Amino acid sequence: MSDLTGRTVLVVGRAGGIARAITLAVREAGGQVVVAGRDPEALAAAYDDPGVTAEQVDLTDERSVAALAGRLGRVDHVVSTASARARGVVGELDHDTVLASFDVKVLGPILLAKHFAPRLPADGSFVLFSGSSARKPTAGMLAVGATNAAVDVVARGLAVELAPIRVNAISPGTIDTGAYDGLGEQRKAELFAARRAGSPARRIGTAADVAEAVLFALTSTFVTGQVLGVDGGEPLV
Numbered sequence: 759m760s761d762l763t764g765r766t767v768l769v770v771g772r773a774g775g776i777a778r779a780i781t782l783a784v785r786e787a788g789g790q791v792v793v794a795g796r797d798p799e800a801l802a803a804a805y806d807d808p809g810v811t812a813e814q815v816d817l818t819d820e821r822s823v824a825a826l827a828g829r830l831g832r833v834d835h836v837v838s839t840a841s842a843r844a845r846g847v848v849g850e851l852d853h854d855t856v857l858a859s860f861d862v863k864v865l866g867p868i869l870l871a872k873h874f875a876p877r878l879p880a881d882g883s884f885v886l887f888s889g890s891s892a893r894k895p896t897a898g899m900l901a902v903g904a905t906n907a908a909v910d911v912v913a914r915g916l917a918v919e920l921a922p923i924r925v926n927a928i929s930p931g932t933i934d935t936g937a938y939d940g941l942g943e944q945r946k947a948e949l950f951a952a953r954r955a956g957s958p959a960r961r962i963g964t965a966a967d968v969a970e971a972v973l974f975a976l977t978s979t980f981v982t983g984q985v986l987g988v989d990g991g992e993p994l995v
């Protein structure tokens with residue numbers, strides 16, 4: 759079993775979804791968690807646990823990232839789940855939407871690495887979030903896929919630059935985190951039924967599936983520069 763006793767993990771993201779599952783999994787493994795995001799009140803309200811503290815950060819603002827690094831004491835691991843969606847076929851995309859996607863998910867982790875790596879212990883690590891659209895082109899996922907492919911490159915590049923600090927990326931497939939609720943109940947059910955039928959794992963993923971992989975990345979001291987697919991094999995077919 760993964761053991762994070764005595765370790766502090768910074769988890770950037772929202773109060774629910776994958777970030778929440780990671781926070782609960784780290785606590786279960788004995789670690790302390792600092793949850794950070796744009797809405798620290800919502801984050802604080804989401805946990806009734808003295809082992810979880812909430813902080814403010816906006817990954818598109820370097821001063822905010824630097825200030826968070828300055829406020830926190832020792833941090834052993836940094837996990838960034840933050841993303842800004844840029845779904846749509848090419849004719850629907852606009853400059854600002856695509857830029858926001860890269861800003862949060864690619865530049866954000868680069869800024870986290872810049873300001874936190876000097877404070878991490880040699881056996882610390884970063885976990886970035888990519889997505890299976892980097893490897894499986896689907897109509898409407900152009901900018902999301904390009905963003906995720908860039909995350910994969912950043913994870914490998916940082917693993918070389920920051921060594922011996924480890925850097926890995928998790929690449930989820932379709933995970934039911936509420937991220938698809940905007941489609942409406944019926945379209946979401948149809949999409950999930952089609953993805954379930956086409957997936958080698960024959961199911962939709964859960965936030966707990968992803969959190970398990972994050973714990974593996976945090977505690978596997980011989981794993982770095984990897985993009986770990988947690989996707990039920992979706993990109994294979």
Ligand SMILES: NC(=O)c1ccc[n+]([C@@H]2O[C@H](COP(=O)([O-])OP(=O)(O)OC[C@H]3O[C@@H](n4cnc5c(N)ncnc54)[C@H](OP(=O)(O)O)[C@@H]3O)[C@@H](O)[C@H]2O)c1
Pocket residue numbers: 770771772773774775776777794795796797815816817818838839840841842862863887888889890929930931932933934935936937
């Ligand atoms: N769910 C899936 O099926 C799936 C599939 C592939 C990849 N992924 C990736 O897995 C990760 C987690 O997914 P999820 O579905 O749990 O979460 P999500 O719905 O993508 O939430 C990401 C959160 O990031 C936060 N965020 C946005 N801009 C930010 C900024 N400038 N600074 C700090 N935080 C910011 C937002 O929280 P606030 O609104 O509270 O600020 C947002 O809700 C994401 O990177 C996602 O792209 C998910």
